[in-house]
Amino acid sequence: MFDWKAYEKRMKWFQHDRFGMFIHWGIYSIPARGEWVRNTEQIPEKDYMPFFEEFDPVDFDPKAWAKAAKNAGMKYAVLTAKHHDGFCLFDSELTDYKATNTKAGRDLVREFLDAFRAEGLRVGLYYSLLDWHHPDYPHCGTIHPEKNLPGMTDEGRDFNRYLEYMHGQVRELCTNYGKIDIMWFDFSYDDMTGEKWKATELTRMVRSLQPDIILDNRLEASGSGFGSIATEHPSEYSGDFTSPEQIIPPYGIRSETGRSVPWEACITMNKNWGYAAKDKDFKSADLIIHKLVDCVSKGGNMLLNVGPDARGRIPQESLAILAQIGEWMKDNSASIYGCAAAELPKPENGRITQNGKKYYYHVMENSIGGIPLYGFHAEDVKKVRLLADGSELKYEDAWWAQNYPDILFVHISDTAELPNAIDTVVEIELKA
Numbered sequence: 001m002f003d004w005k006a007y008e009k010r011m012k013w014f015q016h017d018r019f020g021m022f023i024h025w026g027i028y029s030i031p032a033r034g035e036w037v038r039n040t041e042q043i044p045e046k047d048y049m050p051f052f053e054e055f056d057p058v059d060f061d062p063k064a065w066a067k068a069a070k071n072a073g074m075k076y077a078v079l080t081a082k083h084h085d086g087f088c089l090f091d092s093e094l095t096d097y098k099a100t101n102t103k104a105g106r107d108l109v110r111e112f113l114d115a116f117r118a119e120g121l122r123v124g125l126y127y128s129l130l131d132w133h134h135p136d137y138p139h140c141g142t143i144h145p146e147k148n149l150p151g152m153t154d155e156g157r158d159f160n161r162y163l164e165y166m167h168g169q170v171r172e173l174c175t176n177y178g179k180i181d182i183m184w185f186d187f188s189y190d191d192m193t194g195e196k197w198k199a200t201e202l203t204r205m206v207r208s209l210q211p212d213i214i215l216d217n218r219l220e221a222s223g224s225g226f227g228s229i230a231t232e233h234p235s236e237y238s239g240d241f242t243s244p245e246q247i248i249p250p251y252g253i254r255s256e257t258g259r260s261v262p263w264e265a266c267i268t269m270n271k272n273w274g275y276a277a278k279d280k281d282f283k284s285a286d287l288i289i290h291k292l293v294d295c296v297s298k299g300g301n302m303l304l305n306v307g308p309d310a311r312g313r314i315p316q317e318s319l320a321i322l323a324q325i326g327e328w329m330k331d332n333s334a335s336i337y338g339c340a341a342a343e344l345p346k347p348e349n350g351r352i353t354q355n356g357k358k359y360y361y362h363v364m365e366n367s368i369g370g371i372p373l374y375g376f377h378a379e380d381v382k383k384v385r386l387l388a389d390g391s392e393l394k395y396e397d398a399w400w401a402q403n404y405p406d407i408l409f410v411h412i413s414d415t416a417e418l419p420n421a422i423d424t425v426v427e428i429e430l431k432a
């Protein structure tokens, strides 16, 4: 039976904090053509091993990563402890294919956790259910880099032995690294879903070791599906939030009975999760700010990805974007943290987020005359302030405004420009 009370309790911080950093990093940062390079280029194990031998992130500075995340207004971070290529960034007893056996010679997960906790951020670990390195993981079928090698067979592979390994590593991560706030499993596909992973046993183990942890939904789903957490009868391994990928759900996510389902949109800054040296197609900070506001206005979170390079550096383009986001967050984070969807329709000139009696109107489009704040009646309003500096905003009672009693026309600027061209936030407090 799903314990809704316990669920609500463990989800509080997640639905308050709203904004996190995703970090995809591993030996695939050397070929620098994204984290699926082994698969997309069908690189056999023997040709991928040289990257393992070479990996030496001399500039890895997790404290600098943590500062960049904090200064951007991020409240949590999730690092790939193991991606599909099977390379472990942590000192697992169960494999030699790990960072401590490379020239790095360091437990990169431990250093990530220490640095981000020191900056006051909550910490999560991404763990791939798929493993292209492990001999017992199915090599035939749809998703293995060696599936097309002549004579490839799954003869002699013992999937239960792989599950023992996989569960054993998850146990290590939940036992040896202190309090973990999120376990981000990735991903279910075809018939590889649910109990194929022995998901009930895995979930029970994780929750027994980390009672307050929250899980994503990918023991059941992938980046497109929602899984049973979006129903009124979640399975024991439903996870706690849905994980739409590279999309902001147009209407948020609700169950069949209209219950708002926690969700977190995971988004890349360019087109790749893992470092891709030639992918310079970065989204602007303006766009990302608009989409972060969009997420919160629809009751969701944003997990924004960075892909550090082979030397351990977050790309300069990503750092610049994070810094610009941080500038906006410095003035306006009250309209993100602790906020959710407003009980008002989405306005044509921006978005609205809400925290109790306070509404945050994100004006993203300028106007002629007073700025229209749709859905607010002057008689219900206690005060209107420009969030960035707390200054009082007068609303117009000019003759032309009288035809629109359900719109507050505020005077924000004496020039044709809004105070913040990206998103000027107006805080509207209603009377009790």
Ligand code: FHN
Pocket: 035, 036, 186, 187, 222, 223, 245, 266, 273
């Ligand atoms: O295959 C992975 C992909 O590499 C990346 O980790 C994303 C992030 O959500 N998850 C899977 C694709 O859905």
